[in-house]
Amino acid sequence: MKTAPAPRPPLRSWQFRRVIAAEFVSSVGTQMTTLALPWFVLMTTGSPARMGLVFVIQILPVPLLGMPAGLLVARWGARRVTIIGDIADTVLVAAVPTLYLAGLLPFWALLVIVALIGCVASAYLSAQRMLLAEAIGSDEGAVTAGNALFETATSSARFVGPAAAGLLMAKVGALHVLWIDAATFALSAALLTGLPRRERKPEPLSANRMTEGARYLFRDPVLRTMALAALGYGTLMPVVLLALPIMARARYDAAPEIAGLLLAAWGGGTAIGTVIVARLARRVTPTRFAAYGGAGAALVLWLLPWDQPAATTALTVAAACMFLPAVTAPAVALLTLRPPEHLRPHVLPVFGAAVFIASPVAYAAAGVLFEHLPLGAVLAGVAVGATLCALILLDLARRDPDRATPPETDCPPPDMIST
Template identity: 70%
Template structure:
């Protein structure tokens, strides 16, 4: 349901919102450097895509498993407090990796424990970040859609800058030394969020049955159900594409970390451009139609990825496919945040996040094995087929009349 925007200066221009965006941008730059540095370290030291996929799987797996208790944590302690604590915990865990490696105390099992703890922190941190948006800009549907798009702009711009810089730094200083920058970025993020206005605490402690009711609402509502299923599909497919990028750099482009960095930067650059477009279109096109257009566009372009091609055109294809994804994710998150009754919103969002992340661990683990036994082009063709199937229900939803 859409509410009427308040008169006066836009909340999107307020200092609290800019601080939230700044914190997300800075922490995401560090995280995106780690997104290249950590799997590159595992891939180059072990030579195994399966082990690289295992690291991704273990880090993502706690997010869906802990999504329901994570919602209780956010509802009980508030989005701002959970986000700040998450920043500080993430900084400490990330710094532990290069510290242990420098002392020759980083076997694979220890690395897996660290990344699993990072996933546990992320289970509450990710939904808290989204709820922090409504704390700063209110609940007008078009504003929240635009706010989510700008939030994704900060993240995707970091995806453009972080991997490209990481590729250069890895070649000069080594992969694990890049992680120190990620640890510092989380500390800066926590500092930016400190002092933001606090929201009123819940009058009663949240109950576990509210999470169950949130899950039931997600299943019963026809619009949210379609959005969740389609987003679940993309959540299973796009990690395969991301994991394919360092494998392509290793197999087709002479194990060049610069190529891996530029491919991940193209991912972030395309997403950044898409988020800017979504922020502009949010007040002109309904969230359903944005999602339908984004799903269809991404599906079409993903058919170009399996081709054996120069790195320049591959990067352009990656960027173009990712340009359409924010048109799916920003409207989906907006509807999850605003469509449920207000008392269920802190519980529907984590359930939705858990649904999306449920597919990611399986995708990372399966993709690592697939890349060891199948050609990369074969796997990417299957991704294009899956994306086309995900786009169909979104198109049907986008062509149907809008209902409150």
């Protein structure tokens, strides 16, 4: 008997390289917009409240429209939705400086544009992951490695985008930086246009698909456990992120350079972790990988509540963030590949919507906690929560779920539905 050839590493696929390049370029544009647009609002209106409203309006459509957006991805395909999303973002971002210079941009019109950008993001996020899976194939190790490299691109963009936007804003102003942001989305669309089209029968837009995707996620014990743990870390880590500037003020004499060091450690640790996951993804099953990563992150987070020099605090933050991609990349890989193909566009958006809801709630709750409780007590609570998530993942890995049969679906695939 001939053994099946081992799947190629993701970076050897020209399709994957184009997807990663497009993701990096569009993420740089997104990060530049995240800094330039609020700064533009603050400088033109002088109102921090209006600036905050822009943030809320932009993120609100993502959890609200995440599941319906999955229907759109299933109907049109990930490639088409991503390209259309890039083109739409190009037009919407460029509309801000165009209308402002023409004297046709009242604040309500800006909010409409920002809301439309959020609507595009609701479909764009799930389409990106599906496009990634299409470019790699169905091997779990390859998809886990690909997702880790995907996160490497986004983590690197978090360094490049804000830094580039800050330098450019100082030279040309936030308004003109938005032109550059629009150009990055146009470049991303051009990179994806060369990908081969995937022939598929269009799936009818049905609420049954969306409901069945959510039900499948909750019925499958593997996906349910992985999603719960990943959501737990996604809720806890924003508390740590918000704690970093507070820690710099309380423990290190309000030194801004220490705050910058801690934030840089966050991004650097995440970037290193994604590279490590990409290298080891083929050697470890997704559930075991997530268990190891969750346990490592929980152990390191127990060091944060204690007073220590700034250098060791930075190393602790970097180490905790380095372990987290070992949880998120396998979780996304399983959420992408384990469901039947006709339900895949409807499962991942359910998880994405939950994360986008949990993150702002976590930031709001953390602000209240830090107002009323000592810093160390809040961080100890985070360590307790992370430990519980790690125990859940370790129990899942112990039960060897990688051989478990996925549950049956109540909704038949599209080609079995009579028209």
